[in-house]
Amino acid sequence: MVLSSFNHIQGSNGSHWNRLMRAENAGKICIVAIDAAKFVNTAMICNVYGDILIKPFEFNASSTGFTRLIKEVTQAKDGYGFEEVVVGIETTGHYYEDLVRLCEQEKFIVRIINAATTAQERATILNYTKTDNLDLMAITQSILHGRGQTSQKAIPLLAQLKTLSRAHRALVNAHSQTINYVRLYMDHIFREYQGSVELVDGKQVHLKIFSTFDCKSSLYLMRHYPHPSDILALGEEGLRLVSIEQNLKIRDQSIERLIRFAHQSVSKPKECLQAELLILHLKLDELELLAAQVELLKKEMEQVLLQTDGGILLSIPGVGVTTASELTAEIGDLTLFTRPEQLIKMAGTNPIIRQSGGKRATTHQISKQGRADFRAAVYRAGKSMNRQNPMMRKKADELKAKGKKPRQIFIALGNRLLRIAFAMMKKKQVYQPADPGGKSLQQVIASKLRTHEKQALFFHRYVLN
Numbered sequence: 001m002v003l004s005s006f007n008h009i010q011g012s013n014g015s016h017w018n019r020l021m022r023a024e025n026a027g028k029i030c031i032v033a034i035d036a037a038k039f040v041n042t043a044m045i046c047n048v049y050g051d052i053l054i055k056p057f058e059f060n061a062s063s064t065g066f067t068r069l070i071k072e073v074t075q076a077k078d079g080y081g082f083e084e085v086v087v088g089i090e091t092t093g094h095y096y097e098d099l100v101r102l103c104e105q106e107k108f109i110v111r112i113i114n115a116a117t118t119a120q121e122r123a124t125i126l127n128y129t130k131t132d133n134l135d136l137m138a139i140t141q142s143i144l145h146g147r148g149q150t151s152q153k154a155i156p157l158l159a160q161l162k163t164l165s166r167a168h169r170a171l172v173n174a175h176s177q178t179i180n181y182v183r184l185y186m187d188h189i190f191r192e193y194q195g196s197v198e199l200v201d202g203k204q205v206h207l208k209i210f211s212t213f214d215c216k217s218s219l220y221l222m223r224h225y226p227h228p229s230d231i232l233a234l235g236e237e238g239l240r241l242v243s244i245e246q247n248l249k250i251r252d253q254s255i256e257r258l259i260r261f262a263h264q265s266v267s268k269p270k271e272c273l274q275a276e277l278l279i280l281h282l283k284l285d286e287l288e289l290l291a292a293q294v295e296l297l298k299k300e301m302e303q304v305l306l307q308t309d310g311g312i313l314l315s316i317p318g319v320g321v322t323t324a325s326e327l328t329a330e331i332g333d334l335t336l337f338t339r340p341e342q343l344i345k346m347a348g349t350n351p352i353i354r355q356s357g358g359k360r361a362t363t364h365q366i367s368k369q370g371r372a373d374f375r376a377a378v379y380r381a382g383k384s385m386n387r388q389n390p391m392m393r394k395k396a397d398e399l400k401a402k403g404k405k406p407r408q409i410f411i412a413l414g415n416r417l418l419r420i421a422f423a424m425m426k427k428k429q430v431y432q433p434a435d436p437g438g439k440s441l442q443q444v445i446a447s448k449l450r451t452h453e454k455q456a457l458f459f460h461r462y463v464l465n
Contacts, residue, residue, distance in 0.1 A: 018146065020086070020109070021048070030082035032073060032108075033139040034089045035132055036096040037061065043069055044136040045076045050144060053080060056133050061095065066102050088113050088143040090135065100151050110151035113142045121145075155333055161304045162329035166373060168297040168322065175290040178283055179214055182222065185280040189226050189273050192261035209257045214287070217248035221258075223284050226277065227270045228262035235259070301325040306454060309334065312462045313421055314448050315430040315441055318388030321448060323381050327421060330374035340422035344415050347374040366411060379407075382414030391434055392416070430462055 020026065030053075031046045039061055045054040053076055059065035073085060085108045089096045092115065103110050121138035122130070142148055186193050195208040210218045225231055225242075234242065236255055243250040267273075302321045305311045310328025313319050319327075331343060344350045348370025368375065385392035392413050399409045424431060430441060439447075441463070449455045 020084075021146075025083050028081060028083040030073065030076055030080070030085045031140060031143055032069075032085060032087045033136045033143065034069075034087060034096075034099060035135045035139065036089055036092045036099055038093075038095050041065065041069075041099070042132045042136060043072070044133075044140065045072060046140050047080070047082075048144065050140065056136050061098075066099075070106065084109065086111060086143060088139045088148060090115055090118055090139055104151065104153070111143055111148040112151055113139050113148040117142050117147050152333060152336060157304060157308050158329060158332055161301065161308060161310075161325055162332075164297055164301045164304060165322075165325045165329045168294065168301060169326065169373075171290055171294045171297060175287065175294060178287045178290060181283045182280065182287060183213065185276050185283065186222060186226065188276045189267060189280060190228050190231075190262075190265060191267050192228075192265050193222075193226075196261055196264070207257060209254050209261065217243070217250050217254075219284065219287075220246055220248055222280065226280060227273070228265035228267055229270050231258050231262040298322065302449065302454065306457050306461065309425045309428070310421075311458060312424055312428065312430055314445060314458065315424075315462070316389070316417070316420065317431075317433070317438065317444055318385050318392065319381070319417070320384075323377075323384055326377040327381060327418070330371065330377050331421075331425075334422070334425050337422070340419040343418050343422060346370045347378045347414075347418070348372075349375055349378050349411050349415055378414035378418060379410055380414075381417050382410035382412065385413045385417055386410060390438060428462070 020029065026048060029048050031048060033044045033046070035042045040058050041061055042056055042058050044052065044056045046052050054072055057072065059068045076082060077085065085106075087103045087108045088111045089099055089103075090113045096112070100110050100112065118135060118138035121141045122134060183194065193209065194213065195206050197204050197206050199205075200207075212218070220242075221231075225234060231239070236259055239250060239255045239258065242248065243255075270277075298321060302325075305314075305321060305325045305328060308328055310324055310331075313324040313327065314321070330347070331337075337343060341350070345367075348368045349366050350370075352365060352367050366375075386396045386409065387393075395416065396409050396413060399412055404412070420431070423429075445455055445458055449458060
């Protein structure tokens with residue numbers, strides 16, 4: 001009986017390798033193992049039986065070096081009569097990406113090997129030494145055992161969205177870190193600026209001047225009147241005048257607390273804080289620059305997202321441009337998946353199941369064996385769902401009643417969102433809430449897309465079509 005496709009124990013990637021090995025010309029396949037690096041790559045050429053035909057050699061990470069690699073592969077093909085070339089490349093940072101692209105241009109079959117896989121291959125032979133040659137042996141063994149993933153051509157828009165979303169996340173993290181530095185220096189300059197604990201009705205209550213530390217009015221005062229002496233020099237009338245002139249909209253309660261906390265402050269005199277004041281100004285400049293860059297990237301992400309199938313996720317309450325972009329980018333080409341569980345496993349948010357000997361299966365923590373960036377995006381999405389989606393919040397309350405911890409709840413909600421997203425993007429249907437009593441689709445989209453043109457683009461692409 002001849003099978004055209006296989007239900008392989010390693011899934012679709014194992015099936016692809018199995019088809020290659022069962023073909024008539026399997027013995028005429030050339031195996032090229034490449035250990036990618038920043039400046040100098042190493043490679044080795046074998047046959048499917050593991051015989052080393054060309055010993056490990058180095059080639060530069062340049063067009064000249066790649067030309068040498070092609071020359072060695074061509075000599076092996078001509079000398080041994082090979083008809084097909086399979087290249088195995090270990091995922092080393094981002095250095096392997098150009099090699100994958102160049103090898104695909106040469107019509108080679110490219111198998112991408114996870115670095116954890118090669119580490120396991122070294123461990124199986126009880127060799128804990130790590131050298132370039134041993135890495136090449138491990139890559140070759142991984143290929144011969146059917147490990148790795150056959151490279152798929154990236155969809156340009158999705159690749160662009162991934163670059164934008166990851167850069168946006170890095171800037172958001174840098175923005176948060178800078179805010180922490182601003183908090184640190186304000187503690188030295190005006191200790192009570194971030195609030196003070198006072199007795200209210202016999203209870204200790206933390207009173208804040210501003211509900212949000214980095215709001216417009218707070219940032220203006222930190223830049224121009226950061227020290228308690230500056231606040232006292234302005235006085236209540238001065239603060240009101242500044243608020244009107246700069247359109248800060250400082251509330252009466254905030255003005256009263258600013259004056260009172262300034263009177264009570266235990267901070268050093270202003271002349272003793274010149275270094276802290278200088279660094280505070282620098283950090284505020286950095287914060288302003290990062291905020292502008294984050295906004296610029298978000299606008300670009302919005303534009304690219306609405307050109308992909310992932311824009312449909314904006315119809316889900318609680319899923320904004322950032323969440324939809326990150327999930328769409330990390331999922332990639334959805335045609336490669338047949339079940340949402342494959343996405344969950346790729347993210348590494350699938351629970352580890354332990355079962356043996358007919359005993360009842362038990363679940364433990366998540367596997368964390370997938371992509372770290374995808375896993376972090378799923379966690380953040382679950383956290384957002386808990387805050388902003390009523391149906392998801394109800395599910396979170398059920399999980400909390402069962403004793404689940406917050407992190408477990410956020411992961412569960414993120415996985416639930418992945419299942420919903422998979423169905424929506426596959427069927428090309430906007431979100432249909434179980435409880436239609438909430439906001440209309442027009443209201444949901446209007447709260448996420450800031451211009452009428454982009455709102456119209458959403459409805460034209462995902463609703464009218």
